[in-house]
Amino acid sequence: MSSSAMEADTSDLVCQLDNVQGIVDALSTVRWKRHQDAVVELSEHGIVLIVEETGCLQAKVYLQKELFIRYEYTAQGRPRFGLSLGLFVDCLNTFSVPGHSSTIEIRYPGPDMQLLIKSADSLDDCIYAEIRTRIPETISWDYNFEPAGSTPLSFTVKSAALKEAIDDLEWPGSSIQIILKPVPPSVTFRGEGHGDLQIDFMYYANTDLLIAFHCEHQVSYRYYSIVFNLLYQRQHSCTIKSCILFFHKHVDRYKYKFLRATTSNIPSSVTKDNRGSKLTIGRGGMLKVQHLVSVARPSTSHQHIDSAGYQQPSRIAYIEFFVKPEEDEDTVND
Amino acid sequence: MKFKAFVTENGVSLLDRRFLPALDKMGKICHLFLTREHAFFLHNLLTSPDGIQSIAQFRKQALFDDYRISSQNEDRIAFAFDISLLLRAVRSSVSIISSESGGANRLQVKLVKKLPPNSTQPMPFLTFETKGYKSAVIQDVPISKPLSRAQLLQLQAALDAAQDLPRTLVQVPDLNRLQNFVDRMKHVGDLLNVSISKYGDLHLQISTTLITLGAEFRKLLVVGDKAQAPDEDRDLSAQTRSERAILMGDAQSVQVSVRHFSKSLQCHLAKPDCAFYGIAPQGACLTVIFQFFIPGTRQTDKSISLHCRLPVLDPGSS
Numbered sequence: 001m002s003s004s005a006m007e008a009d010t011s012d013l014v015c016q017l018d019n020v021q022g023i024v025d026a027l028s029t030v031r032w033k034r035h036q037d038a039v040v041e042l043s044e045h046g047i048v049l050i051v052e053e054t055g056c057l058q059a060k061v062y063l064q065k066e067l068f069i070r071y072e073y074t075a076q077g078r079p080r081f082g083l084s085l086g087l088f089v090d091c092l093n094t095f096s097v098p099g100h101s102s103t104i105e106i107r108y109p110g111p112d113m114q115l116l117i118k119s120a121d122s123l124d125d126c127i128y129a130e131i132r133t134r135i136p137e138t139i140s141w142d143y144n145f146e147p148a149g150s151t152p153l154s155f156t157v158k159s160a161a162l163k164e165a166i167d168d169l170e171w172p173g174s175s176i177q178i179i180l181k182p183v184p185p186s187v188t189f190r191g192e193g194h195g196d197l198q199i200d201f202m203y204y205a206n207t208d209l210l211i212a213f214h215c216e217h218q219v220s221y222r223y224y225s226i227v228f229n230l231l232y233q234r235q236h237s238c239t240i241k242s243c244i245l246f247f248h249k250h251v252d253r254y255k256y257k258f259l260r261a262t263t264s265n266i267p268s269s270v271t272k273d274n275r276g277s278k279l280t281i282g283r284g285g286m287l288k289v290q291h292l293v294s295v296a297r298p299s300t301s302h303q304h305i306d307s308a309g310y311q312q313p314s315r316i317a318y319i320e321f322f323v324k325p326e327e328d329e330d331t332v333n334d
Numbered sequence: 335m336k337f338k339a340f341v342t343e344n345g346v347s348l349l350d351r352r353f354l355p356a357l358d359k360m361g362k363i364c365h366l367f368l369t370r371e372h373a374f375f376l377h378n379l380l381t382s383p384d385g386i387q388s389i390a391q392f393r394k395q396a397l398f399d400d401y402r403i404s405s406q407n408e409d410r411i412a413f414a415f416d417i418s419l420l421l422r423a424v425r426s427s428v429s430i431i432s433s434e435s436g437g438a439n440r441l442q443v444k445l446v447k448k449l450p451p452n453s454t455q456p457m458p459f460l461t462f463e464t465k466g467y468k469s470a471v472i473q474d475v476p477i478s479k480p481l482s483r484a485q486l487l488q489l490q491a492a493l494d495a496a497q498d499l500p501r502t503l504v505q506v507p508d509l510n511r512l513q514n515f516v517d518r519m520k521h522v523g524d525l526l527n528v529s530i531s532k533y534g535d536l537h538l539q540i541s542t543t544l545i546t547l548g549a550e551f552r553k554l555l556v557v558g559d560k561a562q563a564p565d566e567d568r569d570l571s572a573q574t575r576s577e578r579a580i581l582m583g584d585a586q587s588v589q590v591s592v593r594h595f596s597k598s599l600q601c602h603l604a605k606p607d608c609a610f611y612g613i614a615p616q617g618a619c620l621t622v623i624f625q626f627f628i629p630g631t632r633q634t635d636k637s638i639s640l641h642c643r644l645p646v647l648d649p650g651s652s
Contacts, residue, residue: 087545090521094547097511124552125507126572127515132544 011107012075013042015068016120018103019315020096022295023063025267026317027089029291030059032261038085039136040115042108044073051085055324057258062318067295069103079108082134083115091129095119101297109133145322146283153180154280155187156212157201159291160271162279163263165189165199172197174256178279178287180215187213191256211276254287254323262289262321269294285325293317335405335480337368338444341424345397346441348638350428352604353390354421359600360388360642366460366477367412367489368403370394375417379492380485386594386644387619388601389496393637398443407486411445414478415460423462423473430464430471440465448474496643500612500621502586504536505555509609513599515549519592522547525647526592528620529576530613531585532556533563537576540592548572557610586613588646590620598622598642606640620644 017023030051041048046064065071095104095117107116110130118128147153157165169176172191179188185203187210190196201210263277270293278290296315341349353375357364360377367374373392378385394401405411427441442463447456459474481489506512516538519526523540530536534556539548550572561584567575579585601609606624614621624640627633 084544087522090518091545091547094515094518094522096518097514125550126552127547127549128572129545129547 010111011109012073012079013047013108014070014072014105015047015065015107016070016103016105017068017295018101019295019297020092020102020104022269022293022315022317023067024089024092024096025269026061026063026293026295026319027085027092028267029265029270029293029319030061030321031085031089031265034086036085037082037134037137038088039080039082040133041078041080042073042075043078046071049085053258053261056255057261057324058322059261060320062320063295064318067315067317070105080136081108081113081115082136083131088115088131091117091131094129095127145280145286145288148281148283152214152280153282154212154214154278155180155201155210156276156278157187158209158211159263159266159273159275159277161201161209162277163266163271165201166260166263168199169197169256170260171195176254176256176259178281180213180281182215185213185215186210193256212278254325258323259287262323266291267293287321287323287325289321289323291319293319335411336445337403337411338442339394339398339401339403341397341441341443342399345392346424346428346431348392348397350421350424353640354417354424356601356603356640357388357390358417358421359597359603360386362416362418363414364417365412365414365481365489367493368410370403370409373397374493376489376493379496380489384645386597386642387496388598388642389493389640390604391639396637405480407483410486410490412481412486412489413458413460415475419475420460423460423475426473427462427464427471430466445477445480446474450476498614499623500530500558500614502530502532502559503557503610503612503621503623504530504534504551505557506536506609506611507551507554509599509602509606513596513602516592516596516599519547519549520596524592525589526595527587527589528595528611528613529580529585529587530611531563531576531579532559532561533567533579533584534560535563535576535579535585536611537572538595539573546573550576558612586617588613588617588620590644590646594644595620598644601640601642604640614643617646619646 027049030049032053036051039050041050044065046062046067048063049061050058052058065073092104095102103120105118105120110116113133114130115133116128116130119126166189169189169191172193172195174193177188177190177192179190180186181188187201187203189199191198203210203213270291273294275292280288280290282288294315295317357375357377363381365374365376365379367376371394373394375388375390377388379387379389403409403411431441442465444461444463446459446461448459449456458477458479460477462473462475464471516526519538519540522545523542525540527539527541528537534552534554536551536554537548538550539546564578567578570578576585576587580587601622601624604624607627608625610623610625612621612623613619620643622642622644626635626638626640628635
């Protein structure tokens, strides 16, 4: 029933990739809990995997077709299917052999709408998997991200430093603010809960940590530079409250656990690569966190170094998190 | 009942660096069964029929010299002990031997009965004694009461029953790779279908309602009953191929626990030279046999043997 010749005729997608570990790393980044349903969308540009958490947090993994050594897409429209992210990652992980570049083939759909994966390295040894897919649930909330104004409000921090800062903020717990000051340019993470903890990234003092910074907000320039608040606990200090009322800004509340989800599963390969993670604050206080995960072929197998001899720049998987602010009763709709 | 011997240098290295670490992974409690000619380390032969059985057999010369044993049960002694305690005792004896120069140290092991502190009842111990020029270190490993005659006969019967060989055995090409694969597979499901064919195919598969994950290794070396794979098999999927082989009576399939299978692979810590998997007649168990070569040769070292028997969860098809 599963003769490969037959499947080729009916598959929407047949693709091959030679760095399974890179894809496992990319997908693991958005795996913030054990049981997670994901929606996968296929297109001529690549594969997008979307996971979300009850209308508060959404993450997308973009696997562009350039990451694959073969990408044959023949479907009309954009096929979508649902599957368990944990199972998908655990399954892909079995195809990854440490210190060994393994090539796999992914095919969709199988005879029973399964996602089919098989190793394509050797004729005598074969690993194969069939993952049952589901009809995808509709995405409950549209995460259209729009810039807050004419100039973007964003900064880029080394991924490892961002992860460390957010991990440290676990101690004060629930109430987290991100404060951007244009003069002097700096980003402050402030946690208020069981105690206070403030982590400052000064742009000029820590150029190795805070790589880029865009904040030209007039309001923030005039008064304490509080542009953006991540507040979870109801009890915030009077100063902050008054300043918020003064500017009629949104008091954007985020749960620490959602902020943490954006960095908690960054694979060690990303922190080792020491790339930057970009944080952008959009309209309505929506926070976008972007990470880059290398899906380059591991250079450990020295026998076959590419003629180029360096990491292929296009072989990067893009990860985006969207964290929605919580509604707040203090908000004055402007 | 007396047992006294010196552990040879080779014996110390076999136990310390290879066998005890491997057996430690099989389970905490192990039986040591000593006869006039052999020493056996046995797991789960008497105690738990649901657990993985492992049988490590050494000819006395492989581990000991000046080996003296006597008992009323035809000079056979068996007792249970905590393998991690034995490993600790051997490890620290090794460090004492290597730290004292001169090479005059020998590690003596003997069975003793001692009065432990705060107790009025003497208890059995396996004592390790290292004597150097300057010092002597004695380590007592607590052991169970030696097995009674009836228990001993029961253990001997279980041991004899565990020696039956599968008709077809296939050689596993790369234990580390297989272990790596099975360890990752563990996250996907609990039950592993293993099928072994006379063509030299080993097929592992986990199948749940949400996922089927499998691995097929083909053209492996076959020991015992073998057959030529049909030509039309070539273009089939692994699943179809093994189903057909089972229908034709050229393959057997059993279901075992992934955890047990992974444990059996831990035996690679004993640094075997190769490993064979086979299914016992009537699908009674999945057997893995580890082979050891005489160092520097391709000849089997008959003084050492290790094999495991994995309980079958579902008799499967035979």
